[in-house]
Amino acid sequence: MFIFQSSHLMLRSVPRVILALLFVGTAVTCSESPTNGQRQALRVAFAPQFSPQAKAIYERLAAFAVTLDNVHVVVRGVTTDETAGPMLKDTTIAFPAAANEITIDIDLTIQGTQQSVVASVELRQGTTAYFGGLQSLVARVGETASAPEPVAMSYVGPGATAAFIGISPQPATLALLASWQFNAHVFDHLEQTVTDLPVTWSTTDATIATVTQTGLVTTTGKVGSTTLVVTGLNGITGQATVNVKPVATLSVLGGDKQSGIVGSALTTRLAVQAMDASGNLVIGAAINFSAVNGLGSVSPASAITDATGIASTTLTLGQGIGTYTFTATVAGSSSVVTRVAATATSAAAAALGILGGNNQADTVRATLGQPLSVKITDSFGNPVAQQAVDFQVTAGRASLLATPGAPPQTLVHATTGTDGVASALLVADTLAGSIRVTASVPQTTLAPVAFAVTVRPGLAFRLAVLQQPSPLAVATLRLGTQPKVQVTDQFGNPVAAAARTIFVAPTVDCTRTACGRVIPSTKGPLVSRSATGIPTTIERTTSVSDTFPRGLGGTISVLTDANGVATFSDLSLNLSVGLWMLQFSDSSKTSAPLAPAVSSDINLTAGPAQSIIPWTLADTTVIAAAGGTLFPSVRVIDKVGNGVGGVTVNWKPLDALSLLPDSTVTQTNANGVASPGRWIILPGLLAPSGIQATPNLPNIENSPLTLWARL
Structure with missing residues (x-):
């Protein structure tokens, strides 16, 4: 080792x-x-x-x-x-x-x-x-x-494989006094991206533009060109030409001629593209956006053109409908400007109000002079067009017209115009009084509004019985219910016609009642007995009915009050029994007379018993000397000669020659007539012989009544 x-x-x-x-x-x-x-x-x-x-x-x-x-x-x-x-x-x-x-x-x-x-x-x-x-x-x-x-x-260090450097954007035209971030793109021989090569940045003319070591280029405001150089640690370089030019024109790429709801942001942004005099896109130019006259808004108010020379902003409409104008201006160069327009339409219906036609008044059958009109607005008070509105008569009698000449109906479907107004015409019917018309906006939550209209009656035309007299009456006694008569127009609406003289008289319906009865004028000529069926051979017996006035009793002529009402207070029917009616007439002389009115039927019955009178025989009858048989009768009558039924009449002979073999106690029939049957007069009559009839009622005129027979 x-x-x-x-x-x-x-x-x-x-x-x-x-x-x-x-x-x-x-x-x-x-x-x-x-x-x-x-x-x-x-x-x-x-x-x-x-x-x-x-x-x-x-x-x-x-x-x-x-x-x-x-x-x-x-x-x-x-x-x-x-x-x-x-x-x-x-x-x-x-x-x-x-x-x-x-x-x-x-x-x-x-x-x-x-x-x-x-x-x-x-x-x-x-x-x-x-x-x-x-x-x-x-x-x-x-x-x-x-x-x-x-x-x-x-x-062998970072980026050792790098072969070339590209710079973006390029070619590039920058605005005066602009800053823009450039990027270096490093690739190897296979054009694969190399991410770790250290690089430095520089420009060839710093009087035109400078660059930081992160690639941020800043122009100085001087027009011209410079070269941007990127150098890698391994010695490779990339270059790009940077031209510095002012913006000459702004072109609108999008956002013009839009339409939207008031207060809303438009969907398409306003985009403008900056170019120099040669048509090159200008990067980094500051563009100021604004709404003309402050109507509407922009966001942002300033933007920098991007690598394609484009700057954009969002346009927001104001609160009023109509046309809005927005501008884009190059910062520091007010002469380089462009404009776009936008249209604001109203928002959803938010309020419904009466515009005109409320609280009008006119006569029956008239078309009101002012249409019933409503206005619909949005939350900003702008009129809402093309909004459906329903007009409907909800009280009273009247018709509505969508337009003049249209068929009348009680429900009209209308539509608002550009002013947000919808209307309908009202035609009064024949009934006077209050009319209510409701205007509503279907399929919304808006509260309806109501018009109040007063329909006045027409001119005084006729009389109408406001209060009918009693259907049952007793002759000579005041009616239990006194009649009232109203002055009306031709459709029966009350008319406040004061101080008109209204006269009343009795009448009959000849189609239902025999007209043989005499219909006297009030306190008119007396009725003779021949007219009422009383024998004409009465010699001595008389009664109040001979002179009592026939017709109507009481005040038969009264003036209408401030409401056009004539009130009668003391009328009585001094007439023969049967069905009667009262006819009311206008006797005023100052204007055209009104059409008369006739009451409903009055069933008149006999009044209180007043007198007893001979009926089938005169009060003195001549007979033969040998005697004979008579058939006497009497009639109990009221003041006007109507027979009073149900009255007990007692009979008795006044001498021995008169016999009443059938009955001495009788009752008057429905016509007021009572008869004892036979009156037998025995032979030997020298002086007048008589019988006597006495009603069992007190204070009867001619009671007791004596009937005589003589030779």
Whole structure:
């Protein structure tokens, strides 16, 4: 076994230049004990050799802040097939920055008196090798060669495989006073990307543009051209021409003539492209965006053109509908400007309100002068167009028209115009009063609005019975329910016509009731007995009915009040029994008379019993001397001569020649007539013979009533 000891490496010049690497040692055979055997000197030397390219790289290390600070040596044995064998030594020796040479002490064990070895040498910074080389040697015991073996050193550091550098963007035209990040792209001979090559950046004319070591180029504001140079540690370079030109034009690439809802951001961004006077895209130009007159907004308000010369911003519409204008201007050059336009439409319907036509008043059958109109707005107060609106009559009687001349209906579907307004015309029906029309927006949550309209009655045209008289009445007694009459228009609506004279008179319906009855005027001519069926041969008996006025009793002419109502208060029917009606007429002289009104039927019954009178016989009857039989009857009547039924009448003879064999107690029938049957007068009558009829009621005129028979 042999052991090598010590070697030294010398580096000189500034920067340090490697001159020689020398191994010096002693050797012992393997049979000798490592601790007791005798050591023999062994000297082996080799010197690193740098190609011009490697030397140039070495001299650029400082520019990349690289300082070699250690030497890494690996010695391996060589097998019989001359391949690398087992590792004999692996050591790292510090190489201080201030040293020009170093000495390396190595214990190296070899087999026998000589052995082929391969030594690799790396010059490193930390663990990163920048240069490396291999040298095959034969180590012989006792040999002390002085001339070093050459070791070819090559660059093996970061990016060692890099073959060329590309720069982007290029070609590049930058704006005045712009900053733009350039990128270096490193590739090997196979065009595979190399990521670890250290590079430096520089420009050929710093008065036009400067560059940082990260590739950030900044123009100075001077127009011109410069070359951007990227240099790799391994000596390869890349170049790009940087032109510095002002922006001459801005072209709109997108975002013009858009439409959107008020207050919203438009979907397409405003994108402009900057170009110089030759049509080259200008990178790094500051573009200011703005909304004309502050209507709307932009974000961002300023942007830098990218590698394609494009800058963009988001346009946001204002709160009002209409056309908006946005501008893009080159910063510092207000004359280079372009404009785009956008249209803002209203948002969703948010409010429904009455615009006009509320609280109108007109007469029946009239078309209101002002349409019922509503306005729909969005949350910003803008009118909403093409919005469906339903108008519907919800109270009262009226019709709606979508447009003049359209068919009338109670529900009209309308649509808002560009002003957000929808309307309908209202046509009053024949019924006066209050009308309610509701306007609503279907398929929304908006609360409906309601129009109130008053329909007035037309001109006074006729009379109408407002309160019917009692359907049952008793002759000569006041009606239980007194009639009221209302002045109305032609459709029956009450008209407030005051101070009109209303006259009432009785009448009959000849189609239902025989018209043979006399319908006297109030307090008119007296009714003769012949007209009522009373015998004309009465000689002495009279009654109040002979002179009591027929017709209506009470006040038959009254004035209408402020509401057009005539109220009667004391009417009575002094008429024959049967069905009667009251006819009301306008007797005013100041205007055209109103059409009369007729009440419903009044079933008139007889009044209180007032008188008793002879009926089938006169109060004195002439008979033959031989006697005879008469058939007398009496009638109990009211004041106007109506027979009163159900009255008990007692009969009695006044002398011995008069006999009442059939009955002496009778009751009046429905016509008020009572008869005792036969009145037998015996022969021998010399003086008048009589019978007497007495109603069982007090205070009956002509009671008791005496009937006489004479020769």
